[in-house]
Amino acid sequence: MRRQLILNIKLLLSLLVTMSFTCIVVNAQSTSCSLKPDQLANVPELFGVRLGMTPQEVKTPLPLVQFGRADPFGVMKTSFNPHFDPRVDKTAFPDVRTISLDFRDDKLVTLWIGYEATFKWPKLDQFVANFSKSLNVPADWPMKRNGRELTCDGFSIFASLIGGGPSLRITDDTAQDVIAARVEAALEAEEKEVIGDIRTKSYYTADCGARDQVPQDRRITFKNKDEAEKAGYTLSKDCH
Secondary structure, eight states, X not given: OHHHHHHHHHHHHHHHHHHHHHHHHHHHHSOOOOOOGGGSOOOGGGTTOOTTOOHHHHTTTOTTOOOOXXXXXXXXXEEEOTTTXXXXXXXXXXXXXXXXXXXXXXXXXXXXXXXXXXXXXXXHHHHHHHHHHHHTOOSOOOEETTEEEEEOSSEEEEEEEXXXXXXXXXXXXXXXXXXXXXXXXXHHHHHHOEEEETTTTEEEOTTOGGGGGSOGGGEEEESSHHHHXXXXXXXXXXXX
């Protein structure tokens, strides 16, 4: 299971690198946007939510949103659904299906709002044109995957159509780089970590398939093989 986790994280990092390279190529061809996240206009369509807010600050415009615990990388995700939640005053969130929020170290780093097909700007081109004016950003958002994206100073804005309605995602790209670095550091630590069998006094490296066969009640974890060998463990013959 741990080996599969490593493979999954490696795949994630590979995708992140590919996406970052794609962003660099697209950005070189796009209209320059020098705005920083805190310089975005506070438009009604975002309901008072801005990047950098703490969970407590988000509670003011979105009092019904609930927060959980952050994961090992400092990321906490939450969302609420004005369209489906009977407690929500629908007039306060007209034509809004879902609002999703990602926090890193208790700071909002991604805001995603999915609107209904009845939203006042239902078509993608119309949606981008009007949000460009509202947010006071350049109107030329290059095509990216199934939508349009504008990259500014440390953050990006992505628009697409989902489920027949438009959506807007504002992402703190600098924060995403920090998260990716934390994931990579965890991967490196995972690859160095070894599992010892307290009965046989053997240890198993991350790339050794036999480590998955060690019973949970006989396992001991070491930071690396040097630590294991200092404790009197030797590399299992099944890992040679």
